[in-house]
Amino acid sequence: MKEQDTGSMKENLIRQEDVTSDPEPSLEKNVPASKFISDQRVSTSRAQGLLKQLKRPKYITLTVAFISIIVILVAFVAVSARPKTQVLPEPNTEIATPVPEKTPKPTNIQIQSELDKYNQKVEGLKSKSRDFSPPLLDLDIKF
Amino acid sequence: MPKSKLIVNSSLFIVILTFASLLTVSGYLSTVHSVTPLEQARNDYSFQLSNYSQSRERYLTAQANYLSFKTAVAKNEAFAKTKDYFLQVHNVYTAYLLLIEERTNVFDWSFSSYKKDDYIAQIRTEDSYVKNSQAKAEKVQTLEEIVPLAAELKLHLEKTTIPVTSRVLATSDLAQIEDTYYLFRVTGENIDNFVKDKITDTNRPLYLNWSTEISGIKSKLDTQINISRQTLAQTNFSSTSDTQHSLIYNQTQESRSQLERARSLLAEILDFI
Numbered sequence: 001m002k003e004q005d006t007g008s009m010k011e012n013l014i015r016q017e018d019v020t021s022d023p024e025p026s027l028e029k030n031v032p033a034s035k036f037i038s039d040q041r042v043s044t045s046r047a048q049g050l051l052k053q054l055k056r057p058k059y060i061t062l063t064v065a066f067i068s069i070i071v072i073l074v075a076f077v078a079v080s081a082r083p084k085t086q087v088l089p090e091p092n093t094e095i096a097t098p099v100p101e102k103t104p105k106p107t108n109i110q111i112q113s114e115l116d117k118y119n120q121k122v123e124g125l126k127s128k129s130r131d132f133s134p135p136l137l138d139l140d141i142k143f
Numbered sequence: 144m145p146k147s148k149l150i151v152n153s154s155l156f157i158v159i160l161t162f163a164s165l166l167t168v169s170g171y172l173s174t175v176h177s178v179t180p181l182e183q184a185r186n187d188y189s190f191q192l193s194n195y196s197q198s199r200e201r202y203l204t205a206q207a208n209y210l211s212f213k214t215a216v217a218k219n220e221a222f223a224k225t226k227d228y229f230l231q232v233h234n235v236y237t238a239y240l241l242l243i244e245e246r247t248n249v250f251d252w253s254f255s256s257y258k259k260d261d262y263i264a265q266i267r268t269e270d271s272y273v274k275n276s277q278a279k280a281e282k283v284q285t286l287e288e289i290v291p292l293a294a295e296l297k298l299h300l301e302k303t304t305i306p307v308t309s310r311v312l313a314t315s316d317l318a319q320i321e322d323t324y325y326l327f328r329v330t331g332e333n334i335d336n337f338v339k340d341k342i343t344d345t346n347r348p349l350y351l352n353w354s355t356e357i358s359g360i361k362s363k364l365d366t367q368i369n370i371s372r373q374t375l376a377q378t379n380f381s382s383t384s385d386t387q388h389s390l391i392y393n394q395t396q397e398s399r400s401q402l403e404r405a406r407s408l409l410a411e412i413l414d415f416i
Contacts, residue, residue, distance in 0.1 A: 108413075111337055114330045115410055121323040122406055124249060125399050131185075132246060132312050132388075134305045135192060135235050138199065139297035141225060141290055143209065 184245040188238040195231050202228035222286040229289055233277035236300065240270045243308050247315050254325035255318035256372065262311045269304045306380040313378070313391035317371050320398050324364050327405055331357050334409055341416040353412045360401050360408070367398045 053059065178186070205224035209217040244266050252259035276296050283289055335354065342350040371394050378387050 108337070111330075111333055111413070114326070114333060118323070118326050118330050118409065119406055121250070121326055122402050125319060125323060125402065127246075127249075132243065132308075134308060135195075135239055137195065137232050137235060139232060139293050139300070141229065141293040143206065143221065143286055143290065 181242075181245040181249055184238070184242040188235075188242045191231070191235045191238040195228075195235050198224075198228045198231040218286060222289070225286060225289050226280065226283060229280050229293055230277060232293075232296070233273055233280065236273045236304065237270065237277075240266055240273065240304075240308070243311055246312065250319045250322050252318055252322065255321040257314050257318045257321075259318075262314055265307050266311060269307055272299060272304070302381075309388045310378075310380040313375055313380070313388045316388075316392050316395055317368070317375055320371070320395055320402070321368060323402050324368060324398070327364070327402060327409075328361065330409055331361070331405075334412065338412050338416055346415045349415055350412060353408070356408060357405070360405050364398055364401050367395070367401070371395050371398070 054063075202224045205217075205221040209221035211217075244263060247259055247262060247266075273296075276292065276299075280289070280292055283292065335357075338350065371391065374394055375391055378391065380387050
């Protein structure tokens with residue numbers, strides 16, 4: 001193969017590379033404006049379609065439920081969060097000897113019951129005499 | 144699910160939830176704020192008094208119109224309003240007598256020196272009188288018939304009904320003090336029996352002083368209650384005012400103070416055993 005032929009072949013290859021490496025500018029140059037506008041319309045209609053879908057009750061319910069779960073989770077975390085400065089006391093390691101609890105004797109319970117009843121009766125003595133005054137009605141009917 | 148159906152179901156759910164919540168809250172409120180028979184009687188009495196005030200205004204207006212114009216229409220209107228007013232007076236006294244009866248029901252008369260049934264019978268006798276008078280009032284058809292009936296009712300209320308209610312109230316006050324005093328004696332004895340074997344030598348002077356204090360209250364109450372009984376027996380409940388009842392009530396005030404003082408005193412010794 002002669003150098004002239006290789007040179008022309010090289011030029012052809014270079015031209016082809018130029019063509020393949022910069023396809024978009026050439027495509028942009030070649031796409032008409034109407035097709036660009038229709039593409040935009042397609043994307044907005046898709047967005048509108050997506051919005052319509054989101055307005056469906058199923059998706060609204062799912063969204064509300066998801067947000068509720070997140071809020072509850074955050075609330076639980078906030079409640080259970082401990083301040084960093086809080087120092088937990090060490091547990092008391094003393095072992096106390098068991099002491100039997102004083103159980104109230106039946107007589108004591110009876111006395112307490114009588115005391116409660118007495119207190120109730122004394123409270124009941126506090127009604128005022130004015131609460132039961134007779135009505136002052138006008139029965140002087142004359143014509 | 145279609146959107147409209149979802150909205151309908153959600154609305155129904157919210158309505159049911161609201162209704163259930165209201166039922167729960169009202170149930171809770173009714174248990175917390177339950178009304179005693181005495182309170183109910185007092186509410187009824189207040190209600191009738193309120194109706195009486197309104198009825199009296201209408202009666203006075205109709206009376207003034209009739210006295211001014213003297214027409215048959217004015218007279219008929221005066222008759223209607225006067226009859227209504229007169230019947231309302233009966234309602235007030237019926238409610239008042241029920242209130243007095245409920246007052247006697249707030250304590251146990253078993254440990255009193257007075258018999259409850261005697262006083263209930265007196266109240267019910269007066270109630271029967273008022274109801275009979277009301278039945279007569281309902282049958283009147285002219286203005287002229289109302290005037291003597293009103294005068295008759297007024298006389299009976301002043302001479303009989305109000306003195307009876309005044310006596311019943313005074314007796315109820317004293318009987319209730321007697322009932323409370325009885326419980327004071329019983330409780331004091333039980334506490335003394337419980338404590339006396341458990342008191343230590345260190346606390347013995349305290350116990351003895353406590354015992355004398357309790358005995359002192361008992362002695363004062365004995366004296367005061369006896370005086371009140373005598374006063375009650377000698378009181379002539381003839382006045383239409385509340386004077387006699389107030390007299391007895393004020394006299395028994397010292398007894399109330401002693402019984403109130405005993406509340407903390409009775410329990411005090413239990414802290415030292």
